[in-house]
Amino acid sequence: MKCDIARDCIVLMSYGELPDELAGGLEQHLSTCVECSGELESIQVLDGYLALMPVLEPSPNLLAQSRMRLDDALDMIPPHGLLMRLRSNLYRWMGHVQSAPALATLLLGVGFLAGNFTYRYEVGHAPKPPSTVTISKPNDGVIANVTGIVKTPNSELVQVNYNRIVPETIEGSLDSQPIRQLLLAATSAGATDGVRMNSVSLLTRECQEGHECQPSPDGKGIRHALMVSLRYDQDPGVRMKALEGLQRYVGQDQHVRDAVLEAVMRDPDAKVRETAIDVLTPVQSDSSVREVLRTVSTQDTNPYIRTASFHALQSAADFQ
Secondary structure: OOHHHHHHHHHHHHOOOOOHHHHHHHHHHHHHOHHHHHHHHHHHHHHHHHHHOOOOOOOHHHHHHHHHHHHHHHHHOOOOOHHHHHHHHHHHHHHHHHOOHHHHHHHHHHHHHHHHHHHHHHHHHOOOOOOOOOOOOOOOOEEEEEEEEEEOOOOOOEEEEEEEEOOOOOOOOOOOHHHHHHHHHOOOOOOOHHHHHHHHHHHHHHHHOOOOOOOOOOOOOHHHHHHHHHHHOOOHHHHHHHHHHHHHHOOOOHHHHHHHHHHHHHOOOHHHHHHHHHHOHHHOOOHHHHHHHHHHHHHOOOHHHHHHHHHHHHHHHHHO
16 A cells, blocks of 8 residues: 555544555555654544544534535546546455455445435435424514524525514602603604603603703703604694693793794694793793794784784783
8 A cells, every 4th residue: 555545544544434445454554654654643643632622513504514515526526537446446355355344344334324315215205294483582572673584504494583572561750760761762753642642741740840850961851852742743732731841941941932932833733833822921022032923923824823923912012
């Protein structure tokens, strides 16, 4: 046996895949070749180091990709020539001559492979049972969105990642910070009409009672939320409630006054506009308020609003 063939056999032997018919020839070669014996010792030392390392299980995706690459590489190998086939047959025949028990082992292997093939054929053609679906937490809310889908190659296994909306309940005092933050969040357009109405009503009562309704540095306090509801909420009842909460601060907060003036000029509901005019009563002597009332009393398309603005101007003049 030559050294190049012996090296290939050493690699097969390290993986436990060396055919029995080549084992005798490799053993004789190693007894006379110092270089190949040294290579075998190096592989054994490497195997010893690798045995100390933790064994990591490869993922199914990696195994599938590796099999596909191996199949492609095997397909690219050119067929063996006549000389190579004759040499392989010669070594195989010599192995049979040197070790007769190898033939029995070969027969056992053929029988095992035949049985395994028969079993796989029966399993492959057997009716498939209904597939099972495993859900990590099946009762934790409704599905919000799907974030990812991964299919295992060469199988029908699919992994779907998704988020759920989990309903929760909190109970506490209106003065507690978590309750207050949730009430502020409930004034957003994403909440239902009933939720927004209840939230704005509770925040309005907090402002009417003077509970932490001062302007916040980050612009996210109760007063700011009521001004946002007054400007943008689609429900006129919610806007009316916001006006009630802001009425107390129209004389001291210019931002509140501007929001109320904007409601007088642009709110689509006449009742809300009339209420906004009444809210401006304490500051009707302000020049910006009088200017808005004068514009509305002469140019507004709603005669009722024009009349209400005119009376407000008259009251301001009488007061002066």
